Amino acid sequence: MADLRTDFIGIKSPNPFWLASAPPTDKEYNVVRAFKAGWGGVVWKTLGEDPPVVNVNGPRYGAIHGKDRQLIGLNNIELITDRPLEVNLREIKQVKRDWPDRALVVSLMVPCEEQNWIDILKRVEETGADGVELNFGCPHGMSERGMGSAVGQVPEYIEMVTRWVKQHSRMPCIVKLTPNITDVRKPAQAAKAGGADAVSLINTINSIMGVDLDIMSPSPAVDGKGAHGGYCGPAVKPIALNMVAEIARDPATHGLPISGIGGVTTWRDAAEFMALGAGSVQVCTAAMTYGFRVVEDMIEGLSDWMDTKGYTSVDQFVGSAVPNVSDWQYLNLNYIAKAKIDQDQCIECGRCHIACEDTSHQAITNMVDGVRKFEVIDEECVGCNLCVNVCPIEGCITMESMAAGSIDPRTKKPVEKDYANWTTHPNNPMAVTEAAE
C-alpha cells in the first residue's frame, strides 16, 4: 500500500486530506469526529477578535442540484466563527494534545492593523497549533468590514499582512486566496513576496444561487431579502484547478507550496489537484453533504490508484501535470482526432447527432440506409469532443487520433508528423517566420 504521509511546509499529516476552515472545523466536537473518521488534518474555522461576530438566524446556505438532486454547488453567507476566541483556543490546544499526529492549522482574520495580528498570533502560538492560514478570501459580510476578500483583492495588503505574520510568529504561514479577482497570479506573488510558506486556494466565489420568483428576492431569503454568498462544491472545481495550475506554472511562484481547495469530493479530484501542484487538499462541501465518512474512500482510492501507477509516496506525482499545462498558442495544430462511436455500446438516443447537427459540424448521421444509426462522418468531423460530452454512455464515443501520414478525410491533406502551433501558422499575422529579415 502506498505511503500517503504528507509533509506540507513542515506540517505533517498521515494523509493529504484536510478539512477546510468552515463549519466542519468550528468545534472540538466536530474536529474529533473528523479525526476519528480518518481525516489527516484540519484548518480550524477562522478565528477573529472578540466580541465574536453574529450570524443571520435564517437560512445561510443555498444550493444548486443536478439530476436526482445531487448537490453540485453550495453557497453560504456564514461569517467566521461566532464563538468566543478563548473557547476556540482552549479547544484547539486540547485537540492538538490529543491528536498529535494530525495537522492542525488555525485560520485567522483580524483587522489590517499590525498590533491586532501580533496579539492574536501570540495566543495561537500558545495552543501548539501547527501553523496559521490567513483568510483573505471570505467574500461576504467580512469583506464589507474591510477583511477577508477585501484584503485578498489588494496584493499590497496581502504582502503587508503576510510580512507582519512572518515577522511576529515562528509558525508556518499559509495565505488563503480569493478567486474573486481577475488574475490569481498577482495575489499569489504578493503572498510569496511577503514571505508566505504556502498559498491555499480557492475560497468561495461571489454568487447568487437563484431568485425566488414568488417573493422576487435572491434565494434563500432572509426575511424577504438575500445577499450574495460564497459558492463552493463540485461545480467550482474546474475554476479552482485552473487557478492552482496558474500559480504552479507561473515562474514567479513556481515551487511555492499549494494547498488545493474547491470541490474536492473524491480521491480522483484530490489526485487531480495534486497533479497540478497541490501538496495537500482541503475539503468542505463534500463533508457537509455526506458527512466525514467520505474520507475513507479518498484514502483508499488514492492509495489504490498510486499502487496501480507504481507511486510509493505522494510527492512522486505532485506537480506531474504542471509541465503539460500550456497556453493555447502552443497546442499542436497538426494533431488530428476524429470521434468514433462504439456501436455495441450505443443506445441510439441520438443526442450526439442533434448536438452536432444543430450546433456544430453536421458530422453524425441519424439514419444509415433507412435505419436509425449514429455514425461519425469523418469528412465533416473536426474532432471537437462535443458528442463525447453529451453522450449518456461513458466511453461509447472516443476521440481517436489520426496517424501521421494518413489522409484527413475532411481536409484531404496528409496528417503532418511534426508539431506546429499558432505562433508559426501562416494565418497568424504575428507569426514568427523563419525567413524574417
Added chain:
Amino acid sequence: MKTIANLPEIYMTQTKAGPDIAAGRLPEDAYAENFSDLHPLLDQHEAQVEADRCYFCYDAPCMQACPTSIDIPQFIRQISTGNPTGAAKTIFAQNILGGMCARVCPTETLCEEVCVREVAEGKPVKIGQLQRYSTDHFMSEFSSTPFTRAAETGKKIAVVGAGPAGLSCAHRLAVHGHNVTLFDAREKAGGLNEYGIASYKSVDDFAAKEVDFILSIGGIDVRTGMRLGSNLDLATLRAEYDAVFLGIGLGGVNALGLEGEDKSGAIDAVDYIADLRQAKDLSELPVGRRIVVIGGGMTAVDIAVQTKLLGAEEVTIAYRRGQDRMNASEYEQQLAQTSGVRIMTWAQPKGLVGENGAITAIELERTQDQDGALTGTGEVITLPADMVFKAVGQTLVQTELGDALTLERGRIVVDADRKTSLADVWAGGDCVQGGEDLTVAAVEDGKIAAESINAALTA
C-alpha cells in the same frame, strides 16, 4: 347480442345445490384494497426522479412507438423543469385521452419497450406513469381542455359511438369549430373505458371524469340510448349531417361453439366485466368459487384477475396455444400469475358439463402444434367450474350498419385517412379493419379521421 340487462337473471338462476356462486366472498374492507389503483399516482418526488432519467432523445424511439405520437421527451422535460401543466398540454395536443391511455396502455409493448433506457439497462423510463402524473395534475387544476374552439363553421357531424375513437374524433372536430352530435347506444358515454377496462386500471370513476373533461370543449351534443340499427340508421345520418364517423367498437362476442353454452354459468367475459365496472358495491356481485376462462388476450387476463380479486378460489385461464402466443403482453401474463391465476396452455374447450341447466365443469382437450397446425391430442381433462368465461374475441355487429359499407373479415374497411367506402363516412377504433384493438389506437383513429373530415368539409 346479450345485453347487460339480462345478466342478473343468469346469476339468479344459480340456485340450490349445484354450482357455488356467491356474493360477498371477502371481508368488507378487502374489496377497496383489491380494486385499488394498480399503479398509484407518482408523487412529486417520484415524478422528478423518474423524469430526470429521460435522456431527451432525438427523434425519440418512444415517440415513434406511441400510436398517437406524443412528444414524450418534451413532456418529460417539462415535468423535470417544474412545468407539469405544459407537459399535459404537450400530451393533450396529440391525445386528448392521454389520461386514460396513461392508465391502460400496455406501455411494455409500446413506448417503454423501445425506450433507450430499456435497451441500455432493461429499465425504461416510466413514461406511462409520468404521463398520468402530468395529465392528472392538469385535470385537477383545470376543468376544461387546454384548447379553444375555432369560430363555428356551421358544419354538422354525427359521431356514432362514444368510446375512445368517437370521443377523440368529436373533440378534434369541436376544436375545429364544427358541431358534433355524439350518439351512443349505452346509458353512459366512454365506451370500454367506462364498461370494459379492468377496474384497478381506472379507479375513482376516471372514465366519466375524462368524458366530462373532453366535452368541456363545447360544441358536442351527447345523445345516449341511441343505437345504430334500432333507433338510428346510417342512411338518415348521412342525409342529415355533413359527415358521419363510426366508432362503434365490437358489440358482439364470439361463441365457443360448444353444446351447453346456453346453460347458466357460461358467461361472456365482457358482459360480466361491464357489470363489475358498474357495480355500486362489489361485495354484492356474485362470483363462482372455481372459474375457468377461455382465451388468451387482455380480456381473458382481466376477467381472471378480477374474479380472483372478488374472492374466487381457483381461477384458470385455458389457452389453446403456448404462452408466447398469448395476445396478453408478458406483463399482463405476469400480473395474472402473481394474482394467483393459473395459466394452462395447450388446452381447448371440448364440452361443458352441467346439471339442472347450470354448468358444473368444463372439458378441455390437450392440443399440440403439428407443423403449424393446431390439433387436438384426444386427451381430455375435466375441470370443475362454477363459472366459465368466454374471452375469445369480440365481433362487429354487422346488421347494425346496413349494407352500404365495405367490410372485410368482419370489420369496416378504411383508408389511411380512416375514410370508409362511402365518401361522407369515416370510421375508426376497434370496428375497423387493421386496427390494434387498443385504446390508444382508437384515439389515433378518431384524431386522424377528424382531421380528414375537417379537410374535406373546409376544402
